Amino acid sequence: MFRPRTNLTDPVNFSFEGRRLTASRGDTIAAALLGSGVFIFRESAVSGIPRGPFCMIGNCYECFVQVGAMGVVQACLTEITEGMQISKVSNSIDESEMGIKEISKR
Amino acid sequence: MTTQLPLCDVAVIGAGPAGLTAACELAEGGRDVVVLDEQAAPGGQIYKGVEKVFADRPQDIRFLGGEYAGGERLMHRFRQSGAKYRPGVSVWQITSDQEPELGLGLIENGSAQMLYPKHVILATGAMERPTPFEGWTLPGVMTVGAAQSLLKSSRLLPEDDVVLAGTGPLLYLYAAQLASFGIRPQAILDTRPSMSLRAVLLGVSALAACPKSMLKGMKWLWSVRVKMNMVRGVHSLKAQGEDHLRSVSYEVRGYRHKLSTSLLLVHDGVVPNTWLSMSAGIRHHFDSAQSCWVPDIHGAGSTSRKCISIIGDGARIGGASVAAMQGERVACEVDTYLRTQHCSTVATQSRALRRQRRLRRFLDCAFSPTADFQLPADETIVCRCEEVTAREIRQVAARGCMGPNQGKAFTRCGMGPCMGRKCALTVSQVMANAHGVPVDQIGHYRIRSPIRPITVGQFADMALVPGQDKKAS
Numbered sequence: 398m399f400r401p402r403t404n405l406t407d408p409v410n411f412s413f414e415g416r417r418l419t420a421s422r423g424d425t426i427a428a429a430l431l432g433s434g435v436f437i438f439r440e441s442a443v444s445g446i447p448r449g450p451f452c453m454i455g456n457c458y459e460c461f462v463q464v465g466a467m468g469v470v471q472a473c474l475t476e477i478t479e480g481m482q483i484s485k486v487s488n489s490i491d492e493s494e495m496g497i498k499e500i501s502k503r
Numbered sequence: 504m505t506t507q508l509p510l511c512d513v514a515v516i517g518a519g520p521a522g523l524t525a526a527c528e529l530a531e532g533g534r535d536v537v538v539l540d541e542q543a544a545p546g547g548q549i550y551k552g553v554e555k556v557f558a559d560r561p562q563d564i565r566f567l568g569g570e571y572a573g574g575e576r577l578m579h580r581f582r583q584s585g586a587k588y589r590p591g592v593s594v595w596q597i598t599s600d601q602e603p604e605l606g607l608g609l610i611e612n613g614s615a616q617m618l619y620p621k622h623v624i625l626a627t628g629a630m631e632r633p634t635p636f637e638g639w640t641l642p643g644v645m646t647v648g649a650a651q652s653l654l655k656s657s658r659l660l661p662e663d664d665v666v667l668a669g670t671g672p673l674l675y676l677y678a679a680q681l682a683s684f685g686i687r688p689q690a691i692l693d694t695r696p697s698m699s700l701r702a703v704l705l706g707v708s709a710l711a712a713c714p715k716s717m718l719k720g721m722k723w724l725w726s727v728r729v730k731m732n733m734v735r736g737v738h739s740l741k742a743q744g745e746d747h748l749r750s751v752s753y754e755v756r757g758y759r760h761k762l763s764t765s766l767l768l769v770h771d772g773v774v775p776n777t778w779l780s781m782s783a784g785i786r787h788h789f790d791s792a793q794s795c796w797v798p799d800i801h802g803a804g805s806t807s808r809k810c811i812s813i814i815g816d817g818a819r820i821g822g823a824s825v826a827a828m829q830g831e832r833v834a835c836e837v838d839t840y841l842r843t844q845h846c847s848t849v850a851t852q853s854r855a856l857r858r859q860r861r862l863r864r865f866l867d868c869a870f871s872p873t874a875d876f877q878l879p880a881d882e883t884i885v886c887r888c889e890e891v892t893a894r895e896i897r898q899v900a901a902r903g904c905m906g907p908n909q910g911k912a913f914t915r916c917g918m919g920p921c922m923g924r925k926c927a928l929t930v931s932q933v934m935a936n937a938h939g940v941p942v943d944q945i946g947h948y949r950i951r952s953p954i955r956p957i958t959v960g961q962f963a964d965m966a967l968v969p970g971q972d973k974k975a976s
């Protein structure tokens with residue numbers, strides 16, 4: 398995949414599925430994970446097949462991850478911060494949490 | 504208690520060359536300008552992370568190319584201009600023209616808010632054209648643009664087993680950048696057919712009009728061709744693997760070949776990102792030269808709603824220099840609008856703009872979209888979110904479904920979180936092809952706000968109507 402980066406100048410510690418990892422300050426969550434060799438971010442809501450980031454500009458919504466108290470975020474648009482606890486989004490994303498349906502009915 | 508309404512003269516959405524130039528021009532002229540950017544730092548996709556690269560790793564600048572380095576001047580001008588910059592802001596709504604006030608629905612730091620500008624400039628740029636093929640949903644398959652963005656903002660470089668596939672200037676630029684970082688991809692699977700006579704003629708005209716850009720482009724292409732393993736005439740691309748990408752296969756002249764890899768980067772050119780402009784009710788049409796939907800534009804950036812202008816690649820793919828020129832030109836239009844409430848469109852086109860036009864005509868023709876991706880094979884997933892295949896789209900078309908909106912009801916195609924961004928173009932094209940009619944006649948998904956996911960909680964907490972700010976009263 399991507400080459401692991403060595404001697405990060407300004408490292409940030411975080412975890413993914415309980416694994417401790419390190420990224421560079423200013424990385425997005427997606428860059429932090431890809432740089433650590435993680436590229437399966439979630440399971441698809443329809444068939445449960447694994448998915449990972451695709452576009453990196455906030456358009457494809459493939460990069461959803463669960464972040465501690467923040468909830469489900471787009472990993473390619475959210476900056477990594479010290480101590481972030483990240484986990485995979487399982488295929489049971491609650492649609493009311495996303496809220497798209499409710500509002501588009503207005 | 505009275506509340507301070509969030510007002511401004513002009514809100515610019517997007518911080519690439521178009522948005523930033525327009526913001527600078529207007530702010531330097533004394534206008535109160537706010538730039539809303541989804542990203543964390545200004546620059547858009549082309550100058551992504553340029554300030555950080557200059558500050559933290561200047562040694563990388565020369566590998567990323569002269570055009571990228573040029574972005575730093577614009578960032579400097581922008582920082583001095585007096586325009587307000589709000590990073591990390593998603594715009595999920597532009598109020599419709601039925602509503603009394605022009606308003607923008609924003610999400611900033613997880614909370615929803617409104618902003619009431621007198622005028623909006625959309626500079627939302629481009630997105631990569633959808634490239635559906637078998638296996639493109641596997642983790643490990645990404646776009647070239649995604650990989651380039653990771654290189655600029657986080658210095659992530661692919662392993663040598665990386666395979667690039669597709670066509671378009673960005674693909675060759677990225678390959679040339681990899682070469683300068685000392686990385687030689689396993690293969691570049693070029694899907695571009697050989698150049699037509701028309702493309703050659705347009706190329707000559709483009710060379711006369713923009714010799715510098717043309718020579719630079721030819722240099723990339725040349726360096727990629729001699730230094731790298733470039734395979735021409737590729738079609739029927741497939742990505743294989745169980746839980747993530749393991750191999751890529753493709754056909755050349757009737758023979759299938761296979762490569763093991765963990766990273767496949769695809770690209771097939773870019774198209775305007777029109778989700779905001781469509782949700783705002785602005786008129787659009789299908790541009791057959793660029794095979795994509797574009798807003799109807801007159802003058803520098805005027806649209807069918809006089810309080811909204813559109814510039815840059817979001818108006819029509821033109822590249823960074825055209826975007827900057829449009830930014831300058833639109834500023835006069837917007838300024839007149841703010842003074843008189845009337846549109847006065849800038850009619851004259853500068854010579855530089857006309858020259859760029861000739862370059863674009865060549866690029867559109869020489870790097871036309873890949874046929875395989877435009878009309879994918881039956882078993883290919885078209886809608887990544889709802890996992891709807893091309894076969895299902897063709898079936899509903901055969902049963903008499905005449906458009907993508909009706910198709911949604913039968914297949915859920917386009918109803919996932921991406922709201923059709925990765926399938927709209929394909930669905931319209933597949934349906935048009937099935938019915939044997941032009942894409943314009945089939946139409947596009949109806950795009951409605953919110954165009955970004957927003958939770959019910961965020962929505963409920965927001966001050967909706969001017970003067971009724973719940974939190975402040």
Ligand code: FES
Nearest residue numbers: 453457458460473
């Ligand atoms: S990778 Fe596409 S939205 Fe994040």
